[in-house]
Amino acid sequence: MKLLLTGVSHKTAPVEVRELLAFREESLRRALGALKACEGVSEAVILSTCNRVEIVLTTEDNVDPQAIVDGFLAEQKAVSAQTIEPHIYRRQGRDAIHHLFRVAASLDSMVVGEPQILGQLKTAYNAAKSSGALCGWLDGLYTRAFSVAKRVRSETGIGQMAVSVSYAAVELARKIFGSLENRTIMLVGAGKMSELAARHLRRSGASHVFVTNRTPERAAEMAALFQGTPVDYTRFLAMLPEVDIVVASSGAPHYILRKDDMQRVIAARRNRPMFLIDIAVPRNIEPSVNEIDNIFLYDIDDLEQVVNANLRERMKEAERAEALVVEEVDRTMARLKVAEVTPTIVGLQEQLEQIRASELDKVRRRYGPFSPQQEEALEALTRGIINKIAHGPITALRAHSAAPDGAHVVAAIRKAFHLQD
Amino acid sequence: MADMSVIWLRVAAALYSLGLLHAILTLVRRRENLFRVALGAFWLGAVFHFVSIVEEGLSIHHCPITNFYETLSMCAFLVVVLYLFIFWRYRLESFSVFIFPLVFVMALVATMGNPVNSWTSPVVRDAWLTVHIVLVLLGFAALLFTAVASVLYLFQERELKSKKPRKLHWLPPLGTLDDLIWKSMALGFVLMTLAVIVASTWAFIEHKEAWIRQPAIAISFFTWGTYLALVFLRVTAGWRGRKAAIMTVTVLGFSALTWAAHAHLGGMLKP
Numbered sequence: 001m002k003l004l005l006t007g008v009s010h011k012t013a014p015v016e017v018r019e020l021l022a023f024r025e026e027s028l029r030r031a032l033g034a035l036k037a038c039e040g041v042s043e044a045v046i047l048s049t050c051n052r053v054e055i056v057l058t059t060e061d062n063v064d065p066q067a068i069v070d071g072f073l074a075e076q077k078a079v080s081a082q083t084i085e086p087h088i089y090r091r092q093g094r095d096a097i098h099h100l101f102r103v104a105a106s107l108d109s110m111v112v113g114e115p116q117i118l119g120q121l122k123t124a125y126n127a128a129k130s131s132g133a134l135c136g137w138l139d140g141l142y143t144r145a146f147s148v149a150k151r152v153r154s155e156t157g158i159g160q161m162a163v164s165v166s167y168a169a170v171e172l173a174r175k176i177f178g179s180l181e182n183r184t185i186m187l188v189g190a191g192k193m194s195e196l197a198a199r200h201l202r203r204s205g206a207s208h209v210f211v212t213n214r215t216p217e218r219a220a221e222m223a224a225l226f227q228g229t230p231v232d233y234t235r236f237l238a239m240l241p242e243v244d245i246v247v248a249s250s251g252a253p254h255y256i257l258r259k260d261d262m263q264r265v266i267a268a269r270r271n272r273p274m275f276l277i278d279i280a281v282p283r284n285i286e287p288s289v290n291e292i293d294n295i296f297l298y299d300i301d302d303l304e305q306v307v308n309a310n311l312r313e314r315m316k317e318a319e320r321a322e323a324l325v326v327e328e329v330d331r332t333m334a335r336l337k338v339a340e341v342t343p344t345i346v347g348l349q350e351q352l353e354q355i356r357a358s359e360l361d362k363v364r365r366r367y368g369p370f371s372p373q374q375e376e377a378l379e380a381l382t383r384g385i386i387n388k389i390a391h392g393p394i395t396a397l398r399a400h401s402a403a404p405d406g407a408h409v410v411a412a413i414r415k416a417f418h419l420q421d
Numbered sequence: 422m423a424d425m426s427v428i429w430l431r432v433a434a435a436l437y438s439l440g441l442l443h444a445i446l447t448l449v450r451r452r453e454n455l456f457r458v459a460l461g462a463f464w465l466g467a468v469f470h471f472v473s474i475v476e477e478g479l480s481i482h483h484c485p486i487t488n489f490y491e492t493l494s495m496c497a498f499l500v501v502v503l504y505l506f507i508f509w510r511y512r513l514e515s516f517s518v519f520i521f522p523l524v525f526v527m528a529l530v531a532t533m534g535n536p537v538n539s540w541t542s543p544v545v546r547d548a549w550l551t552v553h554i555v556l557v558l559l560g561f562a563a564l565l566f567t568a569v570a571s572v573l574y575l576f577q578e579r580e581l582k583s584k585k586p587r588k589l590h591w592l593p594p595l596g597t598l599d600d601l602i603w604k605s606m607a608l609g610f611v612l613m614t615l616a617v618i619v620a621s622t623w624a625f626i627e628h629k630e631a632w633i634r635q636p637a638i639a640i641s642f643f644t645w646g647t648y649l650a651l652v653f654l655r656v657t658a659g660w661r662g663r664k665a666a667i668m669t670v671t672v673l674g675f676s677a678l679t680w681a682a683h684a685h686l687g688g689m690l691k692p
Binding site: 271296306 | 585
C-alpha cells in the first residue's frame with residue numbers, strides 16, 4: 001500500500017493558483033468518484049478550502065500514485081502541470097501522515113490554532129465516506145488525525161487565547177464579569193468594528209444592546225440587527241448607569257466621555273464594575289477614566305497589545321503541539337508496521353499447522369487407531385513442537401517491524417518458510 | 422434598673438429584632454421587602470423604649486443615665502429618634518441596614534443589667550456555650566473566605582487595570598470573586614450576629630451584671646461593629662476592590678484579636 005498527499009496551501013501558492021485547483025462542494029462527489037475509479041486507487045479524500053486544496057490517496061503497491069494524481073488533475077482542472085508545479089507539495093508515507101496531523105491540529109493554518117480547519121477536514125472526510133471513497137485504512141488514519149487534533153487542543157493552550165481584537169474584548173469582558181448573562185451593552189457610534197464586537201458579546205450571553213449615534217436612523221438600523229434599543233444621542237449619558245459594557249466607535253473629534261462624567265456614572269451604579277472599549281480613532285473616552293475604581297478602559301492599542309501577547313503565547317504552545325504531533329506520528333507508524341507483519345505471522349502459523357495436520361494423518365494411517373490418551377499425547381507433542389519453532393521467527397518479526405531493516409527481515413522469513421506472496 | 426422598665430425594654434428589643442431580620446434578608450437576597458414591617462416595628466419599639474426610660478426615671482427620681490445600662494438604653498433611644506427623624510425628612514431606607522441591627526444589639530445589651538437566676542443545669546450552660554463557639558468558628562471561616570476572595574479580587578483588578586492580563590491568568594473573573602465575597606460576607610455576618618446574641622446572654626447569666634465590664638466582651642462588640650460597618654458600606658456604597666479588601670482584612674484582624682481575647686473560653690466548658 002502506498003500513501004500520497006498532494007496539494008497547495010496558502011504557504012506555497014497564491015490565491016490565483018489555489019482557486020484554479022479548488023473543488024466546489026457540488027462537484028466534489030463526482031471528483032471523488034473519478035479518482036476512486038482510477039486504476040490501483042484504494043481510497044481517496046479531497047480537502048478543498050479557501051486556504052488549501054489537498055488530495056490524499058492510498059494505492060496498490062504496483063502503481064505510481066503521483067502519476068495518478070497528475071493525470072486526475074489534468075483531467076479535472078484545465079491547468080498545465082508547469083503552472084502548478086512550483087506551488088505543489090507531495091508527501092509520502094510518514095511525511096504524509098505528519099502533514100495530515102499538523103493540518104488537523106491547526107498547526108499549518110494561517111492563524112495557528114484557529115479551529116475551523118478541523119471542521120473543514122471533517123466535512124471532507126464525510127464527503128469521501130458517503131461517496132464510498134473511504135472504506136478502510138485511510139478511514140482509520142483520518143479518525144486518528146481527529147483525535148490527535150482533539151488531544152492537541154486539550155493538552156496545549158493553542159486555541160485558548162483570543163487572537164482577534166473583538167474576541168479579545170469578549171475575553172476581557174469575561175474576566176471582568178464572569179458570565180456575560182444579563183449584561184447590557186451600549187454601542188456609541190454604529191461602525192463595523194463595534195458591530196462585530198457587539199455580535200461576539202451578544203453570542204457570549206449579553207442580554208441587551210443599546211445603540212446611540214449622531215444619526216438616529218443609523219442607530220435604529222443597527223439596533224434592529226441585535227433586537228436592541230436605539231437611544232437618543234443627547235440622552236445616552238443618562239442611560240450609562242444601566243449599562244455594563246460600552247463600545248465606543250463614534251467619529252467624534254473629541255472625547256465624548258470624560259473622567260467626571262464617568263465618576264458620576266460609577267457612583268450611580270454603586271461601584272458595580274464597568275467595561276469600556278474605545279475602538280475609535282481619535283479616541284472617544286478620556287484615558288484617565290481608567291484611573292477610576294471599578295472602571296476598566298481599553299482602547300484599540302490596549303486590545304492589540306492583548307492580542308499580540310496571546311499570539312506569542314500561541315506560538316509557544318504551538319511548539320509543544322508540534323512535539324505532540326510527532327509523538328502521535330511515531331505511534332501511528334509503529335502500529336502501521338505491526339499491521340504490515342501481521343499477514344506474515346498468520347501465514348507462518350497456518351503453514352506450520354498444515355504440516356502438523358498432514359504429518360499426524362500419516363502417523364494415524366500407519367500406526368492407528370489410537371486410544372484417546374494417545375491422541376491427546378500426540379496432539380500436545382506436535383503442537384508444542386510447532387509453537388516452539390514459530391516462536392523465534394514471530395518474535396523477530398514483531399521486534400523488527402518498526403526498524404529500518406524490517407522489510408529485509410520479513411522477506412528473509414517469508415523465504416525461509418516458503419510463504420506465498 | 423427597675424423591673425418594669427426592663428420588661429418594657431425587652432419588648433422594645435423584641436420589636437427591634439425585626440429590624441435585624443430585615444437587614445439580614447436585605448443582605449442575603451439583595452432585596453428590601455421587609456422594610457415596611459421592620460419600620461413599623463421600629464416605631465412601636467421606640468414607644469415601648471420611651472416608656473421604659475420614663476419608668477426608670479420615675480423610679481430613681483433622676484434622669485436615667487446613672488449607669489452603663491441606662492446610658493446605653495438612652496443612647497439607643499436617641500439613635501432611634503434620630504433615625505426616625507432622618508427617615509421622615511430624607512427617606513433614607515438604606516441606613517436601616519446599619520441602624521436596625523445596631524439599635525437591636527444596644528437595646529439587647531441594655532436589658533442585661535439586672536442579675537437573673539443562674540443556670541438551671543450545667544448541661545444547658547455548656548450547650549449554650551458550645552452553640553456560641555460553633556457559630557463563631559463558622560462565621561470566622563466565612564470571613565476568611567471573604568478576605569481571601571477580596572485579596573484575589575485586588576490582584577485581578579490590578580491585572581486588568583494594567584492592561585496586560587496574562588501573568589495571573591489563573592485568577593477567577595472579578596464577577597465570580599465578587600459573588601463569592603458577597604455571599605460569604607452575608608453568611609459570616611448572620612453567623613457572627615447570632616453568635617454575639619448567644620454570647621451576650623450566656624455571659625450575662627454566667628457573670629451577672631458584671632459581664633459587660635470584661636475587656637473581651639468589649640472587643641467582641643467592637644469587632645461586630647466593624648463587621649456591621651463593612652456590610653453597610655458594601656450594601657449602600659457598593660464598596661469593592663482596594664477599599665473593601667483593606668476593610669475586610671481589618672475586620673479579619675479584629676476577629677483574630679477577639680479570638681485571642683477569648684482563648685480561655687473553651688476551658689470554661691465543664692469537662
